[in-house]
Amino acid sequence: KNQVEQSPQSLIILEGKNCTLQCNYTVSPFSNLRWYKQDTGRGPVSLTIMTFSENTKSNGRYTATLDADTKQSSLHITASQLSDSASYICVVSRTRQGNMLTFGGGTRLMVKP
Amino acid sequence: SAVISQKPSRDICQRGTSLTIQCQVDSQVTMMFWYRQQPGQSLTLIATANQGSEATYESGFVIDKFPISRPNLTFSTLTVSNMSPEDSSIYLCSVEGQGTDTQYFGPGTRLTVL
Numbered sequence: 753k754n755q756v757e758q759s760p761q762s763l764i765i766l767e768g769k770n771c772t773l774q775c776n777y778t779v780s781p782f783s784n785l786r787w788y789k790q791d792t793g794r795g796p797v798s799l800t801i802m803t804f805s806e807n808t809k810s811n812g813r814y815t816a817t818l819d820a821d822t823k824q825s826s827l828h829i830t831a832s833q834l835s836d837s838a839s840y841i842c843v844v845s846r847t848r849q850g851n852m853l854t855f856g857g858g859t860r861l862m863v864k865p
Numbered sequence: 866s867a868v869i870s871q872k873p874s875r876d877i878c879q880r881g882t883s884l885t886i887q888c889q890v891d892s893q894v895t896m897m898f899w900y901r902q903q904p905g906q907s908l909t910l911i912a913t914a915n916q917g918s919e920a921t922y923e924s925g926f927v928i929d930k931f932p933i934s935r936p937n938l939t940f941s942t943l944t945v946s947n948m949s950p951e952d953s954s955i956y957l958c959s960v961e962g963q964g965t966d967t968q969y970f971g972p973g974t975r976l977t978v979l
Contacts, residue, residue, distance in 0.1 A: 786968070795869070795957050795970030796908070841907060853968070855907040 754779040756856035758842050764862045769832055773859045775825040775842030783852075786843040787816050787827050790858070796841055799827070832863045867892055867960050869971035877977045878948055885944045886974045888958030893938035898959040899931070902973070908957065914941045948978045 756777045765771050777785070784803045788796035800809045800816040802825070808817050813830045829836055839858040846852035868891040878884050888897065896915055900908040911931055912920040920933040934942045945952050958971040 788970075793973070793975070795959075795972050797970070798967045801967060853910065855909075857907045 754854045756854050758856040758859050762860040767865050771829050773827045777823050777844045779844040779854050783845045783847050788841040790839045837863045867969040871971040871974050875975040883946045888941045890939045894960040897941045899943045900957040902955040950978045953978045
């Protein structure tokens with residue numbers, strides 16, 4: 753069964769601290785893995801996309817890693833800001849098209865001052 | 866990138882009625898997707914809408930309950946028919962970026978059914 757599991761479900765950190773979110777998947781075949789940020793009341797916004805051959809990709813303070821052998825990914829947030837408070841969703845695609853996506857349950861991150 | 870707008874942004878509806886949600890994209894796209902996000906849950910694909918053909922529905926979703934129109938390459942509608950409180954969700958429209966694997970999402974329509 754194609755599944756994407758994220759941990760932790762929720763996380764509270766202090767402003768300025770770093771954190772790492774985890775994603776494990778059993779999706780097959782594999783095309784790419786995406787991390788999205790979803791602010792409350794908004795649609796998800798893409799942070800990174802990684803294909804099989806990529807094992808790290810950065811977008812500002814966000815760095816995603818991918819281990820295609822162990823089927824694990826992580827999203828590391830550096831020097832967190834209050835605006836980082838959101839849900840972070842890991843999504844694995846079986847094809848390049850958007851109709852073969854498997855969504856994780858998300859990690860709800862709250863950054864406190 | 867693609868800019869997507871949805872109308873309405875939110876609505877409160879009575880049981881048994883229907884609501885049509887509109888999705889407008891600022892560029893022509895082949896495939897448009899409709900998702901549902903129930904409270905505290907992640908996204909679930911309802912259907913894929915291609916211009917000029919009937920929408921393709923995912924398991925658990927049927928055309929009678931969620932009829933979709935796709936009259937052109939920049940617009941689509943999703944109707945939630947004969948609503949019940951279980952239909953209370955956020956409904957999101959999404960498109961694939963041209964030439965990229967990035968998927969762009971609209972802001973969502975928050976539906977509450979009483």
